[in-house]
Amino acid sequence: GNSVTQMEGPVTLSEEAFLTINCTYTATGYPSLFWYVQYPGEGLQLLLKATKADDKGSNKGFEATYRKETTSFHLEKGSVQVSDSAVYFCALSPPGSNDYKLSFGAGTTVTVRA
Amino acid sequence: DADVTQTPRNRITKTGKRIMLECSQTKGHDRMYWYRQDPGLGLRLIYYSFDVKDINKGEISDGYSVSRQAQAKFSLSLESAIPNQTALYFCATSDATGGPNQPQHFGDGTRLSIL
Numbered sequence: 457g458n459s460v461t462q463m464e465g466p467v468t469l470s471e472e473a474f475l476t477i478n479c480t481y482t483a484t485g486y487p488s489l490f491w492y493v494q495y496p497g498e499g500l501q502l503l504l505k506a507t508k509a510d511d512k513g514s515n516k517g518f519e520a521t522y523r524k525e526t527t528s529f530h531l532e533k534g535s536v537q538v539s540d541s542a543v544y545f546c547a548l549s550p551p552g553s554n555d556y557k558l559s560f561g562a563g564t565t566v567t568v569r570a
Numbered sequence: 571d572a573d574v575t576q577t578p579r580n581r582i583t584k585t586g587k588r589i590m591l592e593c594s595q596t597k598g599h600d601r602m603y604w605y606r607q608d609p610g611l612g613l614r615l616i617y618y619s620f621d622v623k624d625i626n627k628g629e630i631s632d633g634y635s636v637s638r639q640a641q642a643k644f645s646l647s648l649e650s651a652i653p654n655q656t657a658l659y660f661c662a663t664s665d666a667t668g669g670p671n672q673p674q675h676f677g678d679g680t681r682l683s684i685l
Contacts, residue, residue, distance in 0.1 A: 460612075488671045490673065497678070498678050498679075499574070499660055499662075499676030499677050499678045499679055500613070500660070500662075500674075500676045501675075501676065502673035502674075505671065505673065507671045545612060545613070549671065556601060556664055556666070556669075556672070556674075557603075557615060557618065557628070558613075558615075558674060560612040560613040560614075561612050562610050562611055562612040563610075563612050
């Protein structure tokens with residue numbers, strides 16, 4: 457089946473530190489891959505996505521590259537801010553899907569200290 | 571996402587009660603979803619709907635039912651609530667016309683506590 461595994465948290469960083477959140481997936485073929493972010497008290501919102509191998513998604517200083525050889529989609533940001541404190545979810549949409557269901561990872565809580 | 575509105579935002583109730591969570595959207599999307607979020611488990615799909623006449627079970631539909639009253643409204647019911655249904659519930663929508671790469675748009679969630 458389709459599944460996503462992401463690194464466990466929580467992760468606590470100082471402002472301007474480098475952030476990496478690991479995400480690997482299991483799927484048949486080449487799924488579409490997403491990172492969603494959930495700020496405190498809010499719903500999830502799309503952070504970035506990649507739809508084919510070697511694509512790089514980017515937004516708000518975050519980047520993730522679709523690596524088919526390692527079935528990974530790790531999220532990175534070079535210099536985090538306090539406002540990046542949130543829960544981050546990796547997700548996939550199976551290839552050829554007609555129902556557009558997403559499979560989510562467990563989420564990684566990130567806290568950035570000033 | 572203010573275009574996807576969930577009511578109530580918080581609810582505390584007792585075991586055995588019937589509960590309805592409501593979701594309405596102004597995005598004009600055909601597809602709507604209900605998820606529950608539990609710590610360490612991420613989001614799990616309860617039900618999803620392609621249109622008013624098309625309802626599908628997700629991975630954890632037992633103990634839940636849904637109703638798609640209109641394109642813009644999708645409600646989730648717990649017929650007889652039990653404590654392990656205590657969770658954060660999210661409604662989401664997506665645009666079918668763009669294919670599977672279209673993002674889902676989430677409401678702000680309903681925090682449900684069952685005593």
